[in-house]
Every structure is written in C-alpha cells, then in structure tokens.
Amino acid sequence: MTARIGVVTFPGSLDDRDAQRAVRLAGATPVPLWHGETALRGVDAVILPGGFSYGDYLRGGAIARFAPVMETLIDAAKGGLPVLGICNGFQILCESHLLPGVLTRNAHMRFRRRSQRLRVENSATAFTSHFDPGQEIVIPVKNGEGRYVADEHTLDELEGEGRVVFRYLDGNPSGALRDIAGVTNAAGNVVGLMPHPEHAVEALTGASLDGLGMFTSVIAHLGQTAAAGS
Amino acid sequence: MTGKHEAADVEQVDQELNLDTVEIAAKTPDEVQPYAELGLRDDEYAKIREILGRRPTGSELAMYSIMWSEHCSYKSSKVHLRKFGEKNPTNTRMLAGIGENAGVVAITDELAVTFKVESHNHPSYIEPHQGAATGVGGIVRDILAMGARPIAVMDTLRFGDAEHPDTKRVLPGVVSGISFYGNCLGLPNIGGEVVFDASYQGNPLVNALSVGVLPASRLQNKAASGVGNVVVLLGQKTGKDGIGGVSVLASATFEDDATDNRPSVQVGDPFVEKLLIESCLEMYDAGLVVGIQDLGGAGLTCALSETAAAAELGMYVDLERVPLRDATMEPHEVLASESQERMLLIVNPSKVEDVLAVAEKWGVLATAIGTVTAASPEGGGGRLIINWHGQTVVDCPPGSLADDGPVYHRPIKEPNDRALIAADRAETLPRPSTDAELRETVLKMAATPNLADKTWITEQYDDMVGGNTALSMPDDAGVLRLDGTGAVDPNIGPLGIALSTDGNGRFARLDPYTGAQLAIAEAYRNVAVTGATPIAASDCLNFGSPEDPHVMWQFAQAVEGLADACAQLGVPITGGNVSFYNQTGMTAIHPTPVVAVLGVLDDVRRRVPMGFANDGDVIILLGETFAELSGSEWAWSQHGHLGGIPPAVDLAGEMALAAVMKRAAEVEHVSAAHDLSDGGLAQALVESVLKHGVGARVKLPDHADPFVWLFAESTARAVVCLPRGHEVAFGALCDEHGVPWTPLGIVDSTVGGLEIVDHFQIPTGELREASEGTLPRLFG
Amino acid sequence: MARVLVDVMLKPEILDPQGEAVANALPRLGVNGITSVRIGKRIELDFEGEADLEQARAVADALLANPVIETFTLRVDEGS
Amino acid sequence: MARVLVDVMLKPEILDPQGEAVANALPRLGVNGITSVRIGKRIELDFEGEADLEQARAVADALLANPVIETFTLRVDEGS
Numbered sequence A: 001m002t003a004r005i006g007v008v009t010f011p012g013s014l015d016d017r018d019a020q021r022a023v024r025l026a027g028a029t030p031v032p033l034w035h036g037e038t039a040l041r042g043v044d045a046v047i048l049p050g051g052f053s054y055g056d057y058l059r060g061g062a063i064a065r066f067a068p069v070m071e072t073l074i075d076a077a078k079g080g081l082p083v084l085g086i087c088n089g090f091q092i093l094c095e096s097h098l099l100p101g102v103l104t105r106n107a108h109m110r111f112r113r114r115s116q117r118l119r120v121e122n123s124a125t126a127f128t129s130h131f132d133p134g135q136e137i138v139i140p141v142k143n144g145e146g147r148y149v150a151d152e153h154t155l156d157e158l159e160g161e162g163r164v165v166f167r168y169l170d171g172n173p174s175g176a177l178r179d180i181a182g183v184t185n186a187a188g189n190v191v192g193l194m195p196h197p198e199h200a201v202e203a204l205t206g207a208s209l210d211g212l213g214m215f216t217s218v219i220a221h222l223g224q225t226a227a228a229g230s
Numbered sequence B: 001m002t003g004k005h006e007a008a009d010v011e012q013v014d015q016e017l018n019l020d021t022v023e024i025a026a027k028t029p030d031e032v033q034p035y036a037e038l039g040l041r042d043d044e045y046a047k048i049r050e051i052l053g054r055r056p057t058g059s060e061l062a063m064y065s066i067m068w069s070e071h072c073s074y075k076s077s078k079v080h081l082r083k084f085g086e087k088n089p090t091n092t093r094m095l096a097g098i099g100e101n102a103g104v105v106a107i108t109d110e111l112a113v114t115f116k117v118e119s120h121n122h123p124s125y126i127e128p129h130q131g132a133a134t135g136v137g138g139i140v141r142d143i144l145a146m147g148a149r150p151i152a153v154m155d156t157l158r159f160g161d162a163e164h165p166d167t168k169r170v171l172p173g174v175v176s177g178i179s180f181y182g183n184c185l186g187l188p189n190i191g192g193e194v195v196f197d198a199s200y201q202g203n204p205l206v207n208a209l210s211v212g213v214l215p216a217s218r219l220q221n222k223a224a225s226g227v228g229n230v231v232v233l234l235g236q237k238t239g240k241d242g243i244g245g246v247s248v249l250a251s252a253t254f255e256d257d258a259t260d261n262r263p264s265v266q267v268g269d270p271f272v273e274k275l276l277i278e279s280c281l282e283m284y285d286a287g288l289v290v291g292i293q294d295l296g297g298a299g300l301t302c303a304l305s306e307t308a309a310a311a312e313l314g315m316y317v318d319l320e321r322v323p324l325r326d327a328t329m330e331p332h333e334v335l336a337s338e339s340q341e342r343m344l345l346i347v348n349p350s351k352v353e354d355v356l357a358v359a360e361k362w363g364v365l366a367t368a369i370g371t372v373t374a375a376s377p378e379g380g381g382g383r384l385i386i387n388w389h390g391q392t393v394v395d396c397p398p399g400s401l402a403d404d405g406p407v408y409h410r411p412i413k414e415p416n417d418r419a420l421i422a423a424d425r426a427e428t429l430p431r432p433s434t435d436a437e438l439r440e441t442v443l444k445m446a447a448t449p450n451l452a453d454k455t456w457i458t459e460q461y462d463d464m465v466g467g468n469t470a471l472s473m474p475d476d477a478g479v480l481r482l483d484g485t486g487a488v489d490p491n492i493g494p495l496g497i498a499l500s501t502d503g504n505g506r507f508a509r510l511d512p513y514t515g516a517q518l519a520i521a522e523a524y525r526n527v528a529v530t531g532a533t534p535i536a537a538s539d540c541l542n543f544g545s546p547e548d549p550h551v552m553w554q555f556a557q558a559v560e561g562l563a564d565a566c567a568q569l570g571v572p573i574t575g576g577n578v579s580f581y582n583q584t585g586m587t588a589i590h591p592t593p594v595v596a597v598l599g600v601l602d603d604v605r606r607r608v609p610m611g612f613a614n615d616g617d618v619i620i621l622l623g624e625t626f627a628e629l630s631g632s633e634w635a636w637s638q639h640g641h642l643g644g645i646p647p648a649v650d651l652a653g654e655m656a657l658a659a660v661m662k663r664a665a666e667v668e669h670v671s672a673a674h675d676l677s678d679g680g681l682a683q684a685l686v687e688s689v690l691k692h693g694v695g696a697r698v699k700l701p702d703h704a705d706p707f708v709w710l711f712a713e714s715t716a717r718a719v720v721c722l723p724r725g726h727e728v729a730f731g732a733l734c735d736e737h738g739v740p741w742t743p744l745g746i747v748d749s750t751v752g753g754l755e756i757v758d759h760f761q762i763p764t765g766e767l768r769e770a771s772e773g774t775l776p777r778l779f780g
Numbered sequence C, D: 001m002a003r004v005l006v007d008v009m010l011k012p013e014i015l016d017p018q019g020e021a022v023a024n025a026l027p028r029l030g031v032n033g034i035t036s037v038r039i040g041k042r043i044e045l046d047f048e049g050e051a052d053l054e055q056a057r058a059v060a061d062a063l064l065a066n067p068v069i070e071t072f073t074l075r076v077d078e079g080s
C-alpha cells in the first residue's frame, strides 16, 4: 500500500496541484481534500499548500483557519498526524496555533521570488528525515508575507528545543527573525515553511530536486510508524 | 436590514420618477440629449434615431455611446485591420481567429492553445496598481471565455524616463498590480518587457497577455443561441466601477450633485476571479453552458449585445435582477458598469440549477437575468429588450450596437520630415575608439535602465505556480509544459509552448512599417532560439490619436508591415487589441506595435535555455552583422540620438535561424542560446555571463570592427553554445539552411567574466554591479 | 508629544475585497448579525511638539491616502 | 443600523515597514516635526440592529487581530 497524502484545496489555494504532483513523484498517492468538508478520507498525512486562501486579504491564513476541514485537521495534528504547511499553509498553521509565531509582511514590503539556499537545522521531523543534519539545500521562495515573527521567549524556546527546521542562508528574503524559514511543533509531526519544496522536484521545472526529500521523508516516516504499529 | 430597505425604496421611487423609458422616449422626441458629451457625433446620433425610429432612452444612449466608441467599435482601425484577415497565411491550426475573445490554435488533434495581448494603458496611469491589476484580470477572462484554463500571463510595459519622479509613482504601482493580481490568481508570469522612454512619460503602456489551454472539443462560443435559453450573470456584484463618461447622463437627468467624482477606476479582486475560473471550467466540463462571454470594457452593454448579435437572435433582460453593490444605481449605470470578475453565461433551462450549484460550490454569485428570444420574422436578428422594474428602458437591435457601429476612413498623411529623419543617421555619431572606451561603453550600456537587469521587477512575479514553467525570466521566451501530454512513450516528452512579446517604439518611430516587422521578427526569434516552432501571433497596437493624420499614417503603415511579415513568416495574427489616444497633449507616444509570438515544442525537455553554463562549450554567432546603429540602444543611451533608418528586416533569415534552432534543439547540438536584440552582441554576452556567473573568452573575427560587432542591432542573429564536438555537425546544419555562422570563443569559468580577446576584460562582479544596480537604485 | 490619527477608508462606491472576504467568513464563526465589513487604515502620526493638523493633512494627502479611491479624516488624539 | 469600529494596531515592538516607509519619505515632503508613523487597520462592522459589542470583540479576538503581533480596541461609532 502506498501512503495516501491529502492535499487541502481552499478557495484561493494555488499550489495545490503542484503539491499533488510532488506527492506522486515521491511515490505516494495524493488525495484531494476540500476545505468545506470535515472528512480527512483516511489519509496518512496532510499538506496545506501555497496560495492565497480566501484571498488572504486580512492576514495570510487568518480566514482559512476557520474552514470546516481545519476543525478535524487541528485535532488530528494534535494526535500525531503528519501535517506540512507550505507558504500559505505555514501561515494557516500559525494562525491555527498548531505552530507558534506568525508570518507578517516582508520587511521590504514586496512580493519576492527567488531560488533560496536553506540549511536543514532539524532532520528528525516527519518531513526532514531524508536530509542530513545541517545539509544545505536550494528551493524556491515566493511570498509577500513571509517574515516569521514571534516574541523573544518563543524564539529562544524554539532554538533551545531544536524546533527551527529550516534557516535562510545567503540572505534573508523577507526579514524573518533569526533567519527562520520553517519550524516544527514539539512532537515533530507538524512542519511549516515559507519556501516551496513542491517546486523543486523535477529537472524540467525546478532549479534543484532538493524539495523531493521532504515528501520522501514523510513516506518513510509513515512506513516506520506503520511497521511499528503492526 | 430594514433600514437599508427603506432607503432603497425611497431611491426607487426617485428613480421611477426620473426613469427614461421607451414609452417616454417615443412621446418626447424633442428632449435634448447629451450625446455630444458622450462622444457621439451629430450624424451618429441621427443614425441611432433612425435605427430606433425614435430618440434613444437614456439607457440606450449610454449603450450606443459606449459600443460606438473607439475602444469598442474599432471605428478608426477597422478598415486597416482587415489587412490581417486578407494577408494572414492559410493555416489549418486556427480554430478561432480575429473577432473572437481570443484566437485559438490547435496544438494536436485534441489540444488547443489560446492567447491574446490587451492594453490597459490609461487606467494604469490614473491608478497604477488597480489599473494594471485589472488589466491582467481582463485578459484572463478573455482566455477563460474561449473554454480554456488560463495557464500563464506576461506583461509588456513602457514607462517614461526612468529618472522622472512620476515614473517612481507609476512603475512600482503597475508592477505591484500585475504581481498582486497574477500571483493571487495562481498564474505564472513567464516574461514580458520593460522599456523606458520619455515619450511615454504622460502615457505609460501596460499591455498584458494571457495564454490558456483547452481540449479542442471544449472550445466555447459567445453566441446566445437557443430561443428560451437562460441568461446568467456570474461573479462579482455590479458597482459604479469605471462608469466614466456615462456619468454625463446622470448629471443631465439629475441635479449636478453627488454624481461627480465618479470613479473611472475599477478595483480588482483576484480571489473572486480564481473562483470564477474554477467554476467556469467545471461548468464547461459538465457541458452546462451554451455560450459565454466575459464582461470587460463596456460591461453588460457589450456582453448582452454581442452575445445576442452573434446568435442573430433577441434577448430579454430584467435588469433589476443584477446583484448590485450600490442600491442607488440607475439602469444606464448598471449597463455601463465595468465591475470586474463577471461572466455572462447562456444556459439551457434544464441546466440552470446545475449552474447555480457549481457557482454555490465555489462561492460565486450566479443570477438568471434574462432569456434568449426569437429573431424578428422580418429578419435582421432579434430585439434586445431590457426592463427595469417592469418598465422597458431598452428596445433595440443588438447587431446595431455590436456590429453596425460607425466606420471611419480617417485622413492619413505621411509626415514630411521623413527624409530628414532618415538622413540623420546614428552611423555617423562619434564612436568609442580605444579599447578602454569600448569596455566603458559595454558597462555603461549594461547599466542603462533599458538594458539593466530587471530582477527588481520580475522577482515580484511568481513564475512557477502551476509547476509547468520550463523557462521564464530572464530567458528569451517563456516556456510551459502542456500538462498531461506525452506521458506514454518515454522517448516522447511532454509538449511545450513558448511565448515572447516584443516591440520597439524607437524603430517604429523611425519607420512604422519596418518597426512593426522588427517587432514580430524579434518575438519570433525569441521563441525560435528556445527550439520552438513559431505558429501564431497576437498584437497590441499602441498609438496616439487617430484624429491626427500622421498618427493614422503610422498606424496604417504598422498594420501593413505586420500583415506582410505574418504572410511571409507563415504565422497568422489570431487576435489582438488597438489602443489609440496614447498621448500627452498634442504629443503622441512613439508608435508602439507590440507583438506576441506563440511557438510549440514537440518535446519540452529539449527547450534551449539562455546563458553560459558549461565550461568548454563553443560559442558561435549566427547571422550577419552590419553597421546598423540607427535607432539602437547605443545611439539613444549614449547620444540621446534617434534618427536614420532602423536595421533591415530579414524575414527569410529569421526563418532559417528558426529552422536551425529547431533541428539543433531536437538532436541536442546546442546547450544554450540567446537572441541578439537591444544592445547587440555586447549585451547578449553580458546577459549570458550573468545568468550563471560563468565567464567566456570571445575573439572577434580579424576583419571585424569591434565597435560595430559589439553594438550594432542587426536582426536575425543569435549566440549559441555547443558542447564540444558538435561544431562540425552544427556547422553543416547552418550551411544547409544558409545561416551564416562565426565561431566566437568558448565558455570558460577561469576567465571570471567577459574577455574580448585583444581588447578588454570585465570581471563578473563589475558586470553584475552595472547590470543589477540600476533598478534598485531607481526604485528602492 | 502629540498624536494625530488619520483614518483612511475606501470611498463607499469602491469595492473592498478585504472587507468582503471577512464578511463572508463571519457565518463560519457563528456570527450572523453583521451586514457589512469595510477595512481601511488607521495611521498614528506622532509629533515632536504640538500636533500640526495642517502638516498632517498634507502628509495624508500626499502619502497616506490615494485620492482616486480613498478618503481620509483626521483628528488630534486627545488620549495621548 | 449601528456600527462598531475596531482599530487594530501592531504592538510597539513589532516592525511596521509601511509606517517606516512613510516616515522615511516625510523629509522629502519637507515635513520634519513627525517623529513616528504607525500604520494599522480600521475596521467598520455594521450591525443589522443594535451594535453587539461582545460579538464584535469576539470577532476581533478570533479573526481581525492576531495577538502575537497586534492589539485592538473597539467602540461603537456614535456618528452612525
């Protein structure tokens, strides 16, 4: 049985089909999930894709948090379901309080897209086990509200517990505090990041294939938990 | 809610008192109407009265004035645009052409692509952000209306002088508007142009392109066919957006209060447009719509009359059913409103419920507002009858609005300074003579706003959403994989399409016929160097006032030149847009025909990127270099000079180059290619070095004049990189097609920049600083 | 120190996508009594000494509001 | 109809790039007396009947403001 990975489509989701493609290329079965339904269709993991859910006019992710699908997803994530939030998905995870902090408008106030070098700071999460600790990867970043902000105490705590998963190298595209590109929850099953691993999975369209590791990691993670459970 | 209702009721009584109905119009033939203020001439007003057999109602007058305006009726350009139809090469790929919302070309038996360029110049000057944003929104709806899923956008921009303070207002706003709308819509921006020239100071150009893909069987039609079918308005509520000139009517009917200050600016909501796209596509796939038309300029007026006219039937509309954002709107305002994100659907009564259900699923408003009615027994189509709370405010033949607008044969006059301009050649200007001066010129040119790196702009655009972008900025053309094609046989890759937009106002100013040909030649070349085969074109013709005979001459020449070039290149114009009145006071912009060329790649994996990447690759120049400097970026940026005769057009040479590139890409003879255009060879080399930061050692031929070789803008040229060992085969290929080729040097990372052997060397860092410093310095 | 407050709102006839998005989300929060939401900007201008309303108006006009689509009002913040 | 006004401002310690950009542009306008510019949101909530401050507060708390970075105040608009 291949892993079934849900990809939620909100009104205004844009990189949902891209995330589905990445799941397929990594060897799992993508399962489309609809924002208006609470059912998670028995998926083994969930991706909240990039985009501008509900137009994202107030604050990225602020309205999506109240979607019916989030009711079940928040509980499932607390119960250990692997959940990856990419860009807008990361914003939704923060607004839902599954991850600490918030993503604010970039310090330079513009949308910025570029190839971005990152360091994988934590390779023990559900989505990063296929990376080496400290590995440097290149995946694209593209957003207007990607500046990670949390209070000093929270930041220290994140650092102390190794919950900063990705950090920007060679320049911080948004002014994110402490160059944070992605974080995880204490259990390591919920990961959010601003850059887009689903856009670094094919030689034809990507600057690298480094993004694929996140999708193969979670498939391996699911295999292990399944084996441990049986 | 009660409070709101009361207010609305009071309004309604008011409106009924003032409502100009067909009945009243018939009884009050002598009522003075503000037709002149609405831009109608005496004879046009008389013709409207003749068509109706009475004076028009206020609503009718509004509709005729809009539909018979230059923008909607093409009254000044129509007689010229016919040339495209007459001269277009016969082409079996064309499934829909000029006159449709956008042209459609077949890629395979099953798959088709639709694309079009459109201008949003004037709104973008008034309110840069919203003007540009709604420009993107508008062209995307054209593509959607053809039955296609929009898959990308491009933007072609002209601004005034880069240093001018107003450019600092206009450019960032335009770019943020395009970025905002396109990014939020999930459409990758895969290319475009940015040009600065003082001629656009008071009148920037914002031309947007969208491209979409559809199964050929899903092609949609705008005809409101099928008597009894239901007319459904889908999308955003209607507000007082963009009513502009029609507010004259309100002030003529009412006291002059509260009606001024009407915004002619539309505000876009890409989120609603995204939902509109998804719901329309779902409806197409379920076979729910008989006809569809986007609402753009002229809003409901245009959509109702065009759909009815296209079917040669009538239509009945209860206008008060249109969901309004502002309860005080009058019928003529509802008809004229340019509120964004709306589509008009023609639906079989048995499918209406399904249509409403799909709309509901996506959270989009859908409202049945009318029905398709029969043609008059005496022929000539049906009647468009529009009621407002039970009273008839419009009763006219839809064809008289949509098709029978005025046609002008505007006076044309060739400017008498042509010989003078032609004699004022840039070839005689002082040139850099020493190697140090040449080196300096390369750097100065790389740093000019026109040639400088555009990342400050393009990094604001999402170029990858959708996951099919195989090439984008700063490559010569945007290349997209057509999703879902070619998966069966691993030797046959997925199909791809390539798109480029180009135009050169300076060349067109010197000679509009040649300038238009140079525009399509460049777009064609940009597409060809990626290995794609150019198959179709779309154009946006930006000119000054058609009432100026010199401008009309420029226009006629440009159309003629473009049509002739299309015929020779075998690439038909499939659709486009004309934008007149681009001028400040009496001074027109440079005539600016912008052309987009579409190409196909049988295997998108073979697309050829731009830039030096692999050490040891051999660099070859294709084409011939002549001492052509008039109109060039060198003459303009270094001497402020514009005169002489633009570079010669060589369409046969462009076709031969394209044939070589296609074949070379297929057999993987080439690893990279870059066309030569603005700034000539020097600029092409600089850009190729900067792409990956890999250097090159270039040796000009012994007989070459280094200045001419570096800066001339001769056409039909490109630099290509060959992996070592491919030179012989590639040379033979060039010879076979009669393409001149000159070995120039090798890609060599140890050079650490660009070396022109025996002349000068520039380290990558210095090139980068020159090229990448300019826009951030200007715009922050 | 004195503070001038500038409220910038979209003109009533201009579409406010932000407000609409929030209004549409309210039922999901169980809120039904709100008929319309409009979102604008609130700007605090802090003056070194006395509040200079004329200067504040000039700033609002030039930088804070886009007169094509927005209107603004200003007042001295009595609380500060 | 009754209107509740919600003002959402960034907490003082949170970077306000928009406000900074305006502040930096002031000298070019010849304005020198302004020491700080902060830009927040002003939200108008229109109620069908009576203004329900409690409901407004709940909406502001859950949706309109993010407590990590923002604070809000609300009041009934007496003008409406």
Ligand SMILES: Nc1ncnc2c1ncn2[C@@H]1O[C@H](COP(=O)(O)OP(=O)(O)O)[C@@H](O)[C@H]1O
Residues within 6 Å of the ligand: B154, B155, B156, B157, B189, B190, B191, B192, B193, B194, B454, B457, B458, B461, B472, B473, B474, B475, B476, B477, B478, B501, B502, B526, B675, B677, B678
């Ligand atoms: N306004 C724009 N939007 C998107 N891409 C742009 C824009 N302006 C320039 N580009 C991209 O930057 C690159 C360089 O542009 P340009 O030098 O004009 O190309 P060329 O001369 O080959 O037509 C191209 O890839 C072009 O598509």
Ligand SMILES: [Mg+2]
Residues within 6 Å of the ligand: B475, B476, B477, B526, B674, B675, B677
């Ligand atoms: Mg090019």
